[in-house]
Amino acid sequence: xxxxxxxxxxxxxxxxxxxxxxxxxxxxxxxxxxxxxxxxxxxxxxxxxxxxxxxxxxxxxxxxxxxxxxxxxxxxxxxxxxxxxxxxxxxxxxxxxxxxxxxxxxxxxxxxxxxxxxxxxxxxxxxxxxxxxxxxxxxxxxxxxxxxxxxxxxxxxxxxxxxxxxxxxxxxxxxxxxxxxxxxxxxxxxxxxxxxxxxxxxxxxxxxxxxxxxxxxxxxxxxxxxxxxxxxxxxxxxxxxxxxxxxxxxxxxxxxxxxxxxxxxxxxxxxxxxxxxxxxxxxx
Amino acid sequence: xxxxxxxxxxxxxxxxxxxxxxxxxxxxxxxxxxxxxxxxxxxxxxxxxxxxxxxxxxxxxxxxxxxxxxxxxxxxxxxxxxxxxxxxxxxxxxxxxxxxxxxxxxxxxxxxxxxxxxxxxxxxxxxxxxxxxxxxxxxxxxxxxxxxxxxxxxxxxxxxxxxxxxxx
Numbered sequence: 001x002x003x004x005x006x007x008x009x010x011x012x013x014x015x016x017x018x019x020x021x022x023x024x025x026x027x028x029x030x031x032x033x034x035x036x037x038x039x040x041x042x043x044x045x046x047x048x049x050x051x052x053x054x055x056x057x058x059x060x061x062x063x064x065x066x067x068x069x070x071x072x073x074x075x076x077x078x079x080x081x082x083x084x085x086x087x088x089x090x091x092x093x094x095x096x097x098x099x100x101x102x103x104x105x106x107x108x109x110x111x112x113x114x115x116x117x118x119x120x121x122x123x124x125x126x127x128x129x130x131x132x133x134x135x136x137x138x139x140x141x142x143x144x145x146x147x148x149x150x151x152x153x154x155x156x157x158x159x160x161x162x163x164x165x166x167x168x169x170x171x172x173x174x175x176x177x178x179x180x181x182x183x184x185x186x187x188x189x190x191x192x193x194x195x196x197x198x199x200x201x202x203x204x205x206x207x208x209x210x211x212x213x214x215x216x217x218x219x220x221x222x223x224x225x226x227x228x229x230x231x232x233x234x235x236x237x238x239x240x241x242x243x244x245x246x247x248x249x250x251x252x253x254x255x256x257x258x259x260x261x262x263x264x265x266x267x268x269x270x271x272x273x274x275x276x277x278x279x280x281x282x283x284x
Numbered sequence: 285x286x287x288x289x290x291x292x293x294x295x296x297x298x299x300x301x302x303x304x305x306x307x308x309x310x311x312x313x314x315x316x317x318x319x320x321x322x323x324x325x326x327x328x329x330x331x332x333x334x335x336x337x338x339x340x341x342x343x344x345x346x347x348x349x350x351x352x353x354x355x356x357x358x359x360x361x362x363x364x365x366x367x368x369x370x371x372x373x374x375x376x377x378x379x380x381x382x383x384x385x386x387x388x389x390x391x392x393x394x395x396x397x398x399x400x401x402x403x404x405x406x407x408x409x410x411x412x413x414x415x416x417x418x419x420x421x422x423x424x425x426x427x428x429x430x431x432x433x434x435x436x437x438x439x440x441x442x443x444x445x446x447x448x449x450x451x452x
Contacts, residue, residue: 002448002449004390004444004446004448005390005409005448007389007390007391008389008390008391008394008409008410009409009410011391012309012313012391012406012410013309013410015309015312015313017305017308017309018308018318018322020322021304021305021308021322021325022304024322024325024326025300025301025304025325025326025329026301027326028325028326028327028329028330028333029297029300029301029329029333031326031330031333032329032330032331032332032333032334032336033333035330035333035334036293036333036334036335036336036337038334039334039335039337180327272319272322273319273322273323273326274319274322274323274326276326
């Protein structure tokens with residue numbers, strides 16, 4: 001290669017590589033591995049159906065009994081459990097949609113079940129309708145500005161849940177909606193249910209009246225430790241971006257298997273995007 | 285015997301981790317912003333690993349990952365263009381008729397090319413890919429790559445006033 005190219009190449013290679021790259025790539029490798037496992041499970045269960053999606057969606061929507069029969073996922077035997085009532089995948093030019101919707105059953109409290117299930121349904125239906133709308137608009141804008149059909153990358157929407165804790169007394173699960181256009185954005189909804197009273201738990205119920213101080217102290221200590229030991233980065237008020245201040249009344253959290261609350265902060269909430277969703281366990 | 289999918293996955297992880305600085309630079313050359321480039325690399329890594337099982341041929345691993353990374357970069361690039369203010373958009377626009385007396389440094393001249401041409405130049409001269417590899421990484425055929433390379437070199441000659449060629 002002649003010297004003109006080596007000069008330009010030297011400038012290209014002189015672009016500084018930020019320290020956080022290592023951390024960012026390691027985090028992405030973990031996330032990618034998890035996502036791959038999840039996909040495999042979905043693919044396998046879809047393969048067992050081996051029927052056309054449209055027909056499947058129709059059946060599921062028309063007959064929840066059918067859906068339950070196919071996708072029943074017992075987690076608690078005859079006790080309260082979370083089951084998948086709807087699962088479907090749609091793949092077309094605009095978007096790839098992958099949905100697994102949970103519902104409660106056998107909590108011994110039908111009012112509670114109905115209320116939570118209805119809330120999950122309406123919330124997700126709204127979110128999906130919005131996302132599909134956005135997908136269509138993005139595509140139209142893309143085509144109108146001279147984009148080539150084959151180059152358009154469909155928007156990926158996926159809805160899934162994860163059960164965090166299940167026992168006789170409490171049930172905790174989170175629901176996530178991820179929309180990937182260029183970068184992925186995930187919205188998280190948490191459900192923590194006290195099965196004895198049938199109420200949704202707040203952080204105050206779990207940690208007591210001093211919950212703010214307890215949670216704030218735990219989060220701050222852990223942030224400091226991650227910065228020191230793992231080279232993590234958090235917003236700290238420089239550049240005018242405020243970092244972690246305090247947990248809030250509507251703080252997102254779930255209850256883990258050990259019975260401890262884990263508070264959640266969405267991507268960009270208290271740290272730069274490459275840090276992803278931040279979780280902090282608070283020991284009781 | 286080890287299952288092929290498992291080892292392909294491991295190869296991919298190794299490839300990503302060992303080449304991370306290169307991938308970051310390539311992403312940065314499109315998005316021109318540190319945080320955005322970190323984001324693009326992360327998205328590409330997550331996407332690649334989650335789809336690792338669809339990569340049948342380990343020999344194509346390198347170009348396969350480049351393709352995902354380039355797609356992510358272009359997506360970001362396209363989208364951020366839509367968000368530029370009008371003045372910025374004007375600044376960014378290649379000069380309508382370059383002053384024949386103006387002589388740009390080669391590196392700056394590359395920025396004046398179309399995104400597709402920039403890709404061919406960067407992969408060829410900065411990442412040392414062969415033309416067939418560039419074709420796979422960009423999802424085009426070899427002749428398209430050749431003609432893009434030829435056109436880009438001609439444009440760069442006009443912009444820099446230097447004789448440039450590809451040794452291959």
